[in-house]
Amino acid sequence: KQEVTQIPAALSVPEGENLVLNCSFTDSAIYNLQWFRQDPGKGLTSLLLIQSSQREQTSGRLNASLDKSSGRSTLYIAASQPGDSATYLCAVSGGGGSNYKLTFGKGTLLTVNP
């Protein structure tokens, strides 16, 4: 059974810092990996999707990398801003199940202090 772990569970940084969020998964036979953002009381917003054949994806100040063989992904946030404060969730598809079915980590709660 696929399991996804996110470290750290919570992170507090001053504004302007570069930071890294970590995600690991137990079954490397994934189809893709997605990073989501969740604001309090809201749904999930997809930030980046990395196909299993890709190594990284970039969107603005966000960069996500994937090392499928070691079962790891990182989300790099450059020049953090208070508006980046949210819970960040990592999810993988495949890994023994349908390519549509997502297995989620429990998230990293990020607080960026002004």
Added chain:
Amino acid sequence: NAGVTQTPKFQVLKTGQSMTLQCAQDMNHEYMSWYRQDPGMGLRLIHYSVGAGITDQGEVPNGYNVSRSTTEDFPLRLLSAAPSQTSVYFCASSRVTNQPQHFGDGTRLSIL
């Protein structure tokens, strides 16, 4: 462009009552799914559908029923509500497997 719409946003039920959580998407997505989110447990897949007329179970299907008669709608039915089903329920959709999934804003359900 409404995206994924879930109704109601909040609901309180008594144990044993039944209800249907509605989910509709206007993006012509084939794939739709239901998750529940609980503190300390993360999001877990309840049921999913890869197209009209096709549904399958996820990780935690017991106590829930689904059907998919149209591409747009994917309702989730609680047959006999139990306190353990108190949770936040999210509906998601995507066009194909290599495209991001879009989530609704959730239904917050309390069972007394």
